[in-house]
Amino acid sequence: MNSKSIYRSKIRKYRIKKALTMLFVYSVLLIPLIPILLMLGWLFAQSFSEGPTNTVIPRGFTLENFKFLWARIRFGLSEYPTIWPLVMNSLIIAIATVAFEVPIAALAGYSLSRMEFKGRTETMRLIIALHAFPGVILLIALFYILNRMGLYGKGLLTLLGVALIKAGLSVPMDTWILKGFFDGIPWELEWAALVDGASRFKAWRKVLLPIIAPGISAIAIFSFMSGWGEFLLAYTYVKRKELYPLSVFLYSVLGEFVFVDWGLLAAITLFYIAPILLFYALTQKTLLKLQLVGAVKG
Amino acid sequence: MKIRDVFLSISYFLNKVEPLKIFFSKAISITKKYSRRSLPYLFMMPFFAYIMLTWIGPVVITIILSFTKTQWTITNMRFIGLKNFEKIFTRDIFAFDAFKVTALYVSTVIIINAFFSLILAIFTTYFIKNETIASGIRLLWLVPRITPAVIYAVLWRWFVDPDIGMLNRLLSLFGLPAPSDWRLTAPYSQILMILINGYVGASFGMIIYSAAITSIPRELFYAASVDGASDWQIIRRIILPLLKWPVFFVTSWQTLSLLSSYEHILAFWGEAGTARAAEVEVWALYSYTKAFYDDEYGYGAALSVFLVIIGMFFIVIFFKIFGFRRMMQPSRVEV
Numbered sequence: 001m002n003s004k005s006i007y008r009s010k011i012r013k014y015r016i017k018k019a020l021t022m023l024f025v026y027s028v029l030l031i032p033l034i035p036i037l038l039m040l041g042w043l044f045a046q047s048f049s050e051g052p053t054n055t056v057i058p059r060g061f062t063l064e065n066f067k068f069l070w071a072r073i074r075f076g077l078s079e080y081p082t083i084w085p086l087v088m089n090s091l092i093i094a095i096a097t098v099a100f101e102v103p104i105a106a107l108a109g110y111s112l113s114r115m116e117f118k119g120r121t122e123t124m125r126l127i128i129a130l131h132a133f134p135g136v137i138l139l140i141a142l143f144y145i146l147n148r149m150g151l152y153g154k155g156l157l158t159l160l161g162v163a164l165i166k167a168g169l170s171v172p173m174d175t176w177i178l179k180g181f182f183d184g185i186p187w188e189l190e191w192a193a194l195v196d197g198a199s200r201f202k203a204w205r206k207v208l209l210p211i212i213a214p215g216i217s218a219i220a221i222f223s224f225m226s227g228w229g230e231f232l233l234a235y236t237y238v239k240r241k242e243l244y245p246l247s248v249f250l251y252s253v254l255g256e257f258v259f260v261d262w263g264l265l266a267a268i269t270l271f272y273i274a275p276i277l278l279f280y281a282l283t284q285k286t287l288l289k290l291q292l293v294g295a296v297k298g
Numbered sequence: 299m300k301i302r303d304v305f306l307s308i309s310y311f312l313n314k315v316e317p318l319k320i321f322f323s324k325a326i327s328i329t330k331k332y333s334r335r336s337l338p339y340l341f342m343m344p345f346f347a348y349i350m351l352t353w354i355g356p357v358v359i360t361i362i363l364s365f366t367k368t369q370w371t372i373t374n375m376r377f378i379g380l381k382n383f384e385k386i387f388t389r390d391i392f393a394f395d396a397f398k399v400t401a402l403y404v405s406t407v408i409i410i411n412a413f414f415s416l417i418l419a420i421f422t423t424y425f426i427k428n429e430t431i432a433s434g435i436r437l438l439w440l441v442p443r444i445t446p447a448v449i450y451a452v453l454w455r456w457f458v459d460p461d462i463g464m465l466n467r468l469l470s471l472f473g474l475p476a477p478s479d480w481r482l483t484a485p486y487s488q489i490l491m492i493l494i495n496g497y498v499g500a501s502f503g504m505i506i507y508s509a510a511i512t513s514i515p516r517e518l519f520y521a522a523s524v525d526g527a528s529d530w531q532i533i534r535r536i537i538l539p540l541l542k543w544p545v546f547f548v549t550s551w552q553t554l555s556l557l558s559s560y561e562h563i564l565a566f567w568g569e570a571g572t573a574r575a576a577e578v579e580v581w582a583l584y585s586y587t588k589a590f591y592d593d594e595y596g597y598g599a600a601l602s603v604f605l606v607i608i609g610m611f612f613i614v615i616f617f618k619i620f621g622f623r624r625m626m627q628p629s630r631v632e633v
Contacts (some may be wrong), residue, residue, distance in 0.1 A: 015576070021425070021529065022425065025421045025425045025426070028417060028421060029421050029422065029435050030435070032497075033438055033439065035457060035465070036438075036441055036442060036497065037438075038457070038464055039454070040441070040453070040459050042453075042456060042457075042464070043453065047455075049501075052462045053462070054461075054462040054463065054464060054467060055464065087428075103344070104344045104345050104348055105345075107341045107342070107344060107345065108341065108342050108344070108345035110341060111338045111341035111342050112342075115337065115338040115341065116338075117335075117338035117339065117342075120338075123342070125617070128616075129613045129616075129617075130353055132551065132554065132609075132612065132613050132616055133353075133609045133610075133613060134554065134557070134558030134559070134605065134609055135348035135352075135353070136558055136559065136560070136561065136582070137360075137558045137582055137585070137602045137605045137606060138353070138356035138357065138360060138602075138604060138606075139586065139590075139592075140360060140363065140372075140585075140587075140589045140595055140598050140599050141355070141356035141357070141358075141359035141360040141363065141599065142352065142356050143372055143589075143590075143595070144359050144363070144372050144595075145351065145355060145356065145359070145375075146357075146373055147373060148373075164352075165352055165495065167348075168348055168349075168351060168352025168353070169352060169353075170511070171345065171349070171352070171409065172353075173350055174347070175345060175528070200337055204341075219539060228446075229445075229446030229447070229449075230446075231446060231447045231448045231561065231565060232447070232561045232564070235564075236586075236590055240584070247446060247447075247448045248448075250448045250449070250452060251448050251451070251565060254448075254451065254452060254455060254568060255568050255569065257505075262456070262462065263341075265452065266452075266456075267450050269452050269453075272446075272449060273445065273446070273449050276444065276445070276446065280444060
């Protein structure tokens with residue numbers, strides 16, 4: 001009887017200790033996240049609030065803030081007829097980024113994975129080196145190149161220039177990721193195509209690309225999202241107001257801090273971040289995996 | 299491939315003429331041989347061209363620009379030798395300020411990025427046994443990184459706003475002094491800079507470490523705890539020694555990327571003068587400001603040459619220490 005109670009108290013002690021450890025673990029993991037969660041909560045609350053709110057509870061409920069979707073937008077001194085041209089600008093950058101990035105990375109990834117050629121190892125070294133090298137410090141020289149190519153200050157071409165550079169800075173890593181996908185396909189599939197008389201190019205296009213479609217679409221989604229969220233390049237190279245993508249527009253609104261209409265600001269921000277949150281919810285697994293190989297630099 | 303198709307179709311029409319037939323069959327075999335060797339390069343061509351345009355070219359141009367006085371427009375160049383560098387070292391007080399801020403920035407944020415992330419990784423992989431909860435927490439930590447820089451800046455602008463923000467309310471709730479302006483007064487703005495960038499950077503290390511810890515066989519932990527080892531001893535004696543290389547990797551990788559990152563600072567503090575007044579203008583941002591606000595492209599390039607050199611130095615270190623083989627898996631042609 002006595003030994004049993006000692007045993008029980010030992011178990012109880014162990015359980016308390018375990019519970020305290022877990023409490024500590026969870027508080028270290030979650031307490032620092034509170035500010036971030038509060039901010040996101042505020043974003044939702046504020047965009048449906050009637051006035052500025054300093055909590056995560058909306059003050060009243062209104063859809064007034066979302067009027068920007070059809071009416072003209074007035075922020076301090078600047079005025080925009082509607083938001084849709086800005087959305088179009090963001091979309092152009094995002095789509096062009098995908099269009100520049102994916103085909104080049106898919107070709108190069110295939111070649112690096114399955115062809116023997118002089119300089120192959122050196123190319124892979126170069127890719128790793130470029131991935132480590134911080135591209136954002138080259139903005140001045142890239143500005144020079146945009147100027148020389150005639151892509152600066154030429155209307156919509158400027159947006160294409162932004163996408164061109166945006167894609168260029170992430171092409172090495174995409175090539176690397178797609179090479180990994182190609183490495184996963186057994187030789188036999190390609191041999192079968194080649195024996196049937198296909199050229200390497202045809203085998204790539206008709207046999208291998210469909211197999212790595214998940215990889216291609218992951219890369220495409222990622223580059224679309226990073227093009228959609230692009231700020232620095234667009235801010236640096238796009239100077240005309242009607243060509244602003246949403247990111248630069250939001251930034252310019254933040255600059256006019258005198259007349260900040262927090263409700264409108266939050267509503268536009270929510271509108272801007274919605275596709276990202278959606279994709280985020282849909283691709284969690286791929287997200288964690290691609291983070292591992294460093295798809296998103298930082 | 300295209301060339302061969304053309305040859306094939308021509309030869310199809312002309313193959314009744316004997317000499318031509320011979321000629322074309324020879325031409326086809328030559329292109330076949332030729333294409334076997336050149337095909338990889340054809341596949342790689344767009345990639346190389348693109349890399350030249352967006353990486354190799356800009357590095358060279360940055361170095362060339364740094365020896366010029368390029369003002370007002372970027373094509374207006376005048377060669378002035380080493381004068382830019384002379385100015386940086388002797389007469390530019392802002393450069394020295396930027397240097398100090400950068401030292402503070404890198405040395406503090408790296409603690410979050412490389413070591414706090416280690417705690418995050420150990421806690422989510424070793425203590426939390428439920429994989430769904432663990433990856434849920436990891437995903438939450440990814441939020442600041444995934445959020446576009448401007449939106450992240452909007453959120454922080456609200457959070458630290460003295461009038462309608464929540465930070466000061468929380469602080470006064472706990473009886474702590476609430477500074478009236480987080481954004482523009484020096485020690486607070488620098489704390490803010492560290493926090494804003496720390497949240498973004500923590501997840502990178504966390505994910506690398508988590509992958510390393512999950513690859514440790516669980517049996518090691520079980521065996522140790524059967525032998526009476528406490529959690530702390532298991533972490534100290536098993537996990538940490540095995541994480542030596544990942545920690546070193548993340549530390550050096552993040553040092554390089556912190557040295558050159560300024561996007562979040564720019565997005566949060568906005569116009570050039572604000573960041574300088576708030577004493578958060580890091581070296582990379584100073585170079586950016588010089589080029590794109592003051593239109594002194596040559597001087598800005600000279601400032602960024604330092605970062606280019608540091609970047610190359612780090613890359614050499616990566617290859618020397620981590621070794622190329624360890625950084626990549628074998629490709630199809632090698633297995």
